[in-house]
Amino acid sequence: MKQSIRKATSLLLLFVGVACLTAQKSVLPVPGTETYQFTVDVNRVGAEISPDMYGVFFEDINFGADGGLYAELIKNRSFEFDHPFTGWTPFGNVTIQTKNPLFDRNPHYARLSFEKEVTSTGLDNEGFRGIGVKEGEQYALTFYARTVTNEPITLRFHLVDAANDLFEEKKVEVKGKDWTKYSVTLTPNRSVLKSTFRLIMETKGTLDLEHISLFPQKTYNNRTNGLRADLVQALKDLKPGVFRFPGGCIVEGSNLATRYQWKHSIGAVENRPINVNRWNYTFSHKRFNDYYQSYGLGFYEYFLLCEDLKAQPLPVLNCGLSCQYENNDPNENCPVDKLQPYIDDALDLIEFANGPATSEWGKIRAEMGHPASFNMKYLAIGNEQWGTLYTERLEPFVKAIRAKYPDIQIIGGSGPGSEGESYDFLWPEMKRMELDLVDEHFYRSPEWFLGSAKRYDAYDRNGPKVFAGEYACHTENRENSFLAALCEAAFMTGLERNADIVRLATYAPLFAHVDTWQWRPDLIWFDNHSVARTPNYYVQQMYAVNAGTHVLSLTMDNEPLAGQKDMYATACLDRNSNELIIKIANTGIAQRRVKMNISGLTGKHRGTLSLLHAMDMETKNTVGCPDRIRPVTTDVEVDGSDWTLRLSPLSFSVYRIRL
Numbered sequence: 001m002k003q004s005i006r007k008a009t010s011l012l013l014l015f016v017g018v019a020c021l022t023a024q025k026s027v028l029p030v031p032g033t034e035t036y037q038f039t040v041d042v043n044r045v046g047a048e049i050s051p052d053m054y055g056v057f058f059e060d061i062n063f064g065a066d067g068g069l070y071a072e073l074i075k076n077r078s079f080e081f082d083h084p085f086t087g088w089t090p091f092g093n094v095t096i097q098t099k100n101p102l103f104d105r106n107p108h109y110a111r112l113s114f115e116k117e118v119t120s121t122g123l124d125n126e127g128f129r130g131i132g133v134k135e136g137e138q139y140a141l142t143f144y145a146r147t148v149t150n151e152p153i154t155l156r157f158h159l160v161d162a163a164n165d166l167f168e169e170k171k172v173e174v175k176g177k178d179w180t181k182y183s184v185t186l187t188p189n190r191s192v193l194k195s196t197f198r199l200i201m202e203t204k205g206t207l208d209l210e211h212i213s214l215f216p217q218k219t220y221n222n223r224t225n226g227l228r229a230d231l232v233q234a235l236k237d238l239k240p241g242v243f244r245f246p247g248g249c250i251v252e253g254s255n256l257a258t259r260y261q262w263k264h265s266i267g268a269v270e271n272r273p274i275n276v277n278r279w280n281y282t283f284s285h286k287r288f289n290d291y292y293q294s295y296g297l298g299f300y301e302y303f304l305l306c307e308d309l310k311a312q313p314l315p316v317l318n319c320g321l322s323c324q325y326e327n328n329d330p331n332e333n334c335p336v337d338k339l340q341p342y343i344d345d346a347l348d349l350i351e352f353a354n355g356p357a358t359s360e361w362g363k364i365r366a367e368m369g370h371p372a373s374f375n376m377k378y379l380a381i382g383n384e385q386w387g388t389l390y391t392e393r394l395e396p397f398v399k400a401i402r403a404k405y406p407d408i409q410i411i412g413g414s415g416p417g418s419e420g421e422s423y424d425f426l427w428p429e430m431k432r433m434e435l436d437l438v439d440e441h442f443y444r445s446p447e448w449f450l451g452s453a454k455r456y457d458a459y460d461r462n463g464p465k466v467f468a469g470e471y472a473c474h475t476e477n478r479e480n481s482f483l484a485a486l487c488e489a490a491f492m493t494g495l496e497r498n499a500d501i502v503r504l505a506t507y508a509p510l511f512a513h514v515d516t517w518q519w520r521p522d523l524i525w526f527d528n529h530s531v532a533r534t535p536n537y538y539v540q541q542m543y544a545v546n547a548g549t550h551v552l553s554l555t556m557d558n559e560p561l562a563g564q565k566d567m568y569a570t571a572c573l574d575r576n577s578n579e580l581i582i583k584i585a586n587t588g589i590a591q592r593r594v595k596m597n598i599s600g601l602t603g604k605h606r607g608t609l610s611l612l613h614a615m616d617m618e619t620k621n622t623v624g625c626p627d628r629i630r631p632v633t634t635d636v637e638v639d640g641s642d643w644t645l646r647l648s649p650l651s652f653s654v655y656r657i658r659l
């Protein structure tokens, strides 16, 4: 494969232009001379494919939540970062206070004093790598304020561009010595990708300001405290069956104090105590210290999002260990005999998600606006933990959850690697503890992905099922190239073929802001205005929208298709639509001719072919050129008793044929 890829790439250097046209120019395929015989039996229906099978894994990494999906535009809106002015540039006379706060769990607020003789007093906020606003759209500015001196005080609010040119201004008069919430709408007269928010005192006096927040009115479903509509749409278009949240490493935290605590993420947003993000470092900018979790996108919002996406919620909870990579300090492990609060977090979460509105935690859910159960059925305990440190903690969780909630499917982990010592130790332990599913993670090379298309063929069918909870093909440059996507497509044929044991699969990570990322590749890239869906995204989408309901056997020379002549293929049936679905990755540069021998299928049948193809394996989509590569769907008609198809070189094809 690697040789084929290199050959294709070097051929391309001769032929291919630049920029957005790259993928549309292609070299002539090497014609295949042979006809390969594939055999599919439509009448011998195999294992049921989980309706939740293909999903997404969300983590607040790469500005995925704050600065990304969570539509808040003001960074450090409550002045709670370790340096309370991070994100803010104060001018004039501005101090941070904590006396008599409005929100006890976020007690810092800003005090501004303005004497006319002094130059102006106010605050600038830089947003998340700038504040992206669009011409004519409305933005809801809210803040809490009280005057310290007696007279009312007028505040001016501005949006300014990089040249310091003002393009929107509103005024608000603050009256009274009690904390009061104020709201005003900003409507910028032009679109600016990286603007600055500014507030200035216009009249003399002293006042306090707290929780200064700016949201687009057009959030997804126009919700207050809502999510970026374009990013949610990208998720909806993926049709995810399952949604794993709130992350991997951030669940563990750099230490136990900074682990993700779901109870901190519910209730009034103003009083959700912020937490430093474990990814508080950006390799792209070599910048530290401005990545915190506001928890504005908290567990309630995650459950709502799952409902919007029609995806099964799959929360991951801390098991009493912080990140074992980062922290070997035994004091950073919760002793096994002190685990009860952690176990209570798990039991209480199940009640929060599913319990009646009269129960302690169900009541909080109902008060937040959702009396009905979220019907959560999966719960993962621990992320990438390993060794007996993990198993001796996991076991009491399993016992407590089984005793109270026997229907919940509990997910354990097999460690950070796709194989090796931790994996070898943990899998038998997961079987012993009778976990329902085991979360496997693999960030591996193209060679590994292609070589692992048979990974699950020989897995033990009697133990827990598999949740491929984090995976992505990492090429040398770790970009979201077509090369990585095609290897994932080939590998995923093995997930589908083994759908009796592989029940869930989620690519990782999900989101990345182009100006602030810690990790790549990622499924979806975005800036403050736009979104780019990667080739990897389209592979996930092609699987999810063509998931089917039951596996069918597809073979060549009585063997499953897993790399013979660079071809990887699976077949399944969609009982809901009565369609045959065939997915084939051709990872070679030769065109392949395939005769489909489909027992149980005769006569003419209509359908579609969705094709993802490029001859430059480095083809990528960017926010500037988001459509260099995307699947193209065409109508096809096949003769069931005489169907020969031609597989484009370097392609992933999905046929959907009506039976």
Ligand code: AHR
Pocket (backbone or CB within 6 Å): 059, 061, 247, 248, 249, 250, 383, 384, 416, 470, 508, 509, 519
């Ligand atoms: O997906 C990025 C990180 O990779 C996750 O946080 C962690 O679980 C894994 O190591």
